[in-house]
Amino acid sequence: MKPIGWIVLVGFLFLGCLPAQDVWALKVGRAHLGDGTSIAPAIVIVSGERIQAIGEKIAVPKGAKVFDLPQAEVTPGFIDGASQFGLIRGELDNEERSEVTPTVRAASFVDLASFDLRRAFRSGTTTVVVHPGSRNVVGGQPTLVRTGAEVSQTLADTFGVRVSLGLDPTINAGRGGQGMPPRRPNSRMGVIFEARRAFTRARDYADARAKGAGIVDVELETLAAALAGKLTVFWQAESAKDIYTAMRIAKEFGISRNVIVGAQEAGLAAAELERTRTPVLVGPLFHLERRGGRGPRSTPESEGEPLGSAAESSRHDHEGHDHAADHGHEHPSAEPSNQWPLYVDEESALLHGCNCCAAGFPNFAVLEPLPPAVTPERLFRAKAPFALAGGELEPGQTLLDFARFAVRLGLPRERAIPLLTSEPARFLGLADRTGSLKAGLSADIVVFDGDPLLATTGVRAVVSAGKLVDLREETKP
Amino acid sequence: MKSFTSIGLFTLVSVLSNGSTAQDLLIREARIVPVDGAEIPTGDIYIKDGKIAGIGKDLQVPAEVPTLPAVGLVAYPGFVLAHTSSGMDAANEQVPITPYVSVVDSLDPASNFFEDCQRDGVLTIGVFPGERTIIGGMGRVVQPAGILVEDMTVIPDAGLKLSMIPAQGSRASHLAKLRAALDEAQKYWKDLQAKAKDQKETGNVSLDLEAFRAERRKSALVRLLKKEIPAIIACENGGDIQRALELIDQYQLNAKLYCLPGTWRGAHLLAKREIPVLLSADLEIEEVDPETGKDVVRIVPRIFQEAGVKFAVVSGQGSLGRRYLWYQAASLIRYGFKREDALRAVTLAPAEFLGLGAKKGSLTVGKDADIVLFTDDPIGGMAWVDRAFIRGQKAYDRRKDPRLSDLIGGAAK
Structure with a gap:
């Protein structure tokens, strides 16, 4: 048969099957649209990969399969704008040949079949941005991934570049090894110097290119693209002073597209973030536990954590570990007090091997006390643009839980879902693709048993690009 | 002799003073979740002499009893955290076999942990040494109120902590030791x-100093073998459960098991045994089938329930969720447990695990008045503890928690 005949035949079959197989509908008790509003009850009609229509009373096309779940509530698929999913932590996520590696792409080392991406999918996160590690000043380019029940999919890998401030890039200061040159910056100042130098070079390079210079440098090309506003700069900045630094450097170099990630102390810089309209991806959030005053020893290791060797246990034990030797820098010891001086996450402490650096609280004696868990409420009150990110560092610590705790700590209920959906979509330039339940957008939908903000509510099913995965079936014993 | 008199007098005084400070109280018109019975949409709780003297609608009490209007508040029994190593200055000794130590010497009543317990409605706490020692020492059940450990204590010698989990070396040598x-x-x-x-037969009494010293070191283990105190045995996997059961049978121990998530493989071994079981804070375990690469998320409490094993759960340290007992109960509901079973697992079941089923864990007439008034149903995740009472005495009041109000301002309305 001639090729043209095949096309006609296939096309005919496709059209014939379309209403029966490709269009389906969800009838649910409530649909949270992503912008803070909801409709109840709601019908969502999905056609192929997209939402065809959504409304209170809309006609379902004939022959379309209907899932009738009157108790269920749906939200847009969650977007985690700052994750390290799919990376083998501490091993593959840092290219240590140089402090500045703007062309390294997370896409080249993300494991799309990794367990954490699948776990993120199961908890309702359908879109994630996987970042390179934080040990380089300019770590490379994050990648946009659509999570899947089995294998995830890379959607884009040249939309931004990650710059790490703070002390993470000093972790191996002075050490080389394995044919690597010794790492240079060993202080916050050194890190900032490297960042400035990189952008200065890129600016000079762009000027030279504009004047007709023939040399091409791909690394500087990438940074020049960021300066020209073609790429988003993701500034990893945890403490308030690093957040200020990020805003300062962005202003100096006229960088127009900035997103601050991590941002544990963004609450302390909320007014400035609002003034400059710099979006923040806050997370992971930690509990309200006080550290520092009595020292980490007052809270011994978790009962549930995996038990390892004595050496492993000592990694948790701040007092027992020789900080200066391990990290090449010293921390002033905290004064005993009844303040709330230090909040750390044990999981990231494990990753980085050190409580204070991991949580971005390097000089905790001089910090204003504010636990990360209240950061969303502070940013909301200051009207600063922000979203939540960094979920699933440990099982059961989902992005949705961050939102639930933010509400518990004072965020208005209706603002919770937007922080996981429409707001990150806006900051990441994805608003025309996902992040809302709107006709024409990708059918990324989370189906919950009830009110998603209640701790008792589980995820019933996840729809990613129109494909529904029933989790009840999956987790059946 | 003189010292004995003064000790007696001191005891008498302290008993009297305890009696007089326990203020009787009528909590009026709260929503009551008694855990061991049906929920009461609006009812009163009468606290008398530190005990619950009545629960129901429109209770009649003597006119002089002060009342606390609790409209809109939800009354729960205090949560029971049956196993933790928090509140101690270090969870584990460096020496692997230390039956002669006790957490009493390690507990710091001023620890922030106990303040958090009040704030989170955890009113009974089993503090035990960690899992990195073979025989970790004596645990103690305390309540988060009091200046001295003695004031806080509910059960002084709550059990000797044993661990089946080798901190170093193999399981074989661990078990041999x-x-x-x-x-x-x-x-x-x-x-x-x-x-x-x-001695009885001959009448000879000799002073054996070495034996005296040995006695001090060994008395805890002898008490364990005499079944005067229970063993709390930590298990990490299914094999640990099997070996723990062998030990229990061989040495005729009065034992309770503290089970980490990997023990799900041994859940069925516990089905026909009357051994109290406590599940650690990680309620899920993720495994990847090495052949198919398929994810298996095992819900540990569900496996124990399906095996017919009764259990309680604890909360852990770490990030947001799992560090709260209300969250653990909410997780159980998410996993498909009935609400009453989920509530039981953080109240009555852990109280029974500690041998306190007759005194704690539910709002029942005759039990200790360990009562938490929440601003809303805590299982939903948005409620704060408004007030907490321990044996009838007010232990926490949200209006007098400056740290909380600094943090959340008007959030906890």
Whole structure:
């Protein structure tokens, strides 16, 4: 048969099957649209990969399969704008040949079949941005991934570049090894110097290119693209002073597209973030536990954590570990007090091997006390643009839980879902693709048993690009 | 003799003063979740002499009893955290076999942990040594109120912590060391019995200083073998459960198991045994089938329930969710448990695990008045503790928690 005949035949079959197989509908008790509003009850009609229509009373096309779940509530698929999913932590996520590696792409080392991406999918996160590690000043380019029940999919890998401030890039200061040159910056100042130098070079390079210079440098090309506003700069900045630094450097170099990630102390810089309209991806959030005053020893290791060797246990034990030797820098010891001086996450402490650096609280004696868990409420009150990110560092610590705790700590209920959906979509330039339940957008939908903000509510099913995965079936014993 | 009199007098005074400070109270028109019975949409709780003297609608109490209007508040029994190593200055000793230590010497009543317990409605706490030692020492059940550990104590010697989990080396050598310690204690106990019999028959009494020293080191293990105190045995996997059961049978121990998530493989072994079981804070375990690469998320409490094993759960440290008992109960509901079973697992079940089923864990007439008034149903995740009472005395008031109000301002309305 001639090729043209095949096309006609296939096309005919496709059209014939379309209403029966490709269009389906969800009838649910409530649909949270992503912008803070909801409709109840709601019908969502999905056609192929997209939402065809959504409304209170809309006609379902004939022959379309209907899932009738009157108790269920749906939200847009969650977007985690700052994750390290799919990376083998501490091993593959840092290219240590140089402090500045703007062309390294997370896409080249993300494991799309990794367990954490699948776990993120199961908890309702359908879109994630996987970042390179934080040990380089300019770590490379994050990648946009659509999570899947089995294998995830890379959607884009040249939309931004990650710059790490703070002390993470000093972790191996002075050490080389394995044919690597010794790492240079060993202080916050050194890190900032490297960042400035990189952008200065890129600016000079762009000027030279504009004047007709023939040399091409791909690394500087990438940074020049960021300066020209073609790429988003993701500034990893945890403490308030690093957040200020990020805003300062962005202003100096006229960088127009900035997103601050991590941002544990963004609450302390909320007014400035609002003034400059710099979006923040806050997370992971930690509990309200006080550290520092009595020292980490007052809270011994978790009962549930995996038990390892004595050496492993000592990694948790701040007092027992020789900080200066391990990290090449010293921390002033905290004064005993009844303040709330230090909040750390044990999981990231494990990753980085050190409580204070991991949580971005390097000089905790001089910090204003504010636990990360209240950061969303502070940013909301200051009207600063922000979203939540960094979920699933440990099982059961989902992005949705961050939102639930933010509400518990004072965020208005209706603002919770937007922080996981429409707001990150806006900051990441994805608003025309996902992040809302709107006709024409990708059918990324989370189906919950009830009110998603209640701790008792589980995820019933996840729809990613129109494909529904029933989790009840999956987790059946 | 003089000192004895003064101790007696002191005890008498403290008993009297305890009696007089326990303020009777009528909590009026709260929503009551008694855990061991049907929920009461609006009812009163009468606290008398530190105990619950009545629960129901429109209770009649003496006119002089002060009342606390609790419209809109939800009354729960205090949560029971049956196993934790928090509140101690260090969870584990460096020496692997330390039956002679007790958490009493390690507990700091001023620890922030106890303040958090009040704030989170956890009113009974089993503090035990960690899992990195073979025999970790004596645990203690406390309540988060009091200046001295003695004031806080509910059960002074709540059990000797044993661990089936090797901190270093193999499980074989770990178990050999544990058995050796128990065998030695058993022999010592038999020698003691023989010596006592001998002394009784001959009337000879000798002062044996070495035996006196040994006694101090071994008394906890002898008490364990005499079943005067229970063993709290930490298990990490299914095999640990099997070996723990062998130990329990061989040494005739009065034992309770503290099970980490990997123990799901041994859940069925516990089905027909009357051994109290406590699940650690990680309620899920993720495994990847090595052949198919398929994810398996195992819900540990569900496996224990399906095996017919009753259990309680604890909260852990770490990030947001799992560090709260209300969250653990909410997780159980998410996993498909009935609400009453989920509530039980963080209140009555852990109280029973600690042997306090008759005193704690539910709002029942005759039990201790350990009552938490929440601003809303805590299982939903948005409620704060408004007030907490321990044995009838107010232990926490949200209006007098400056740290909380600094943090959340008007959030906890």
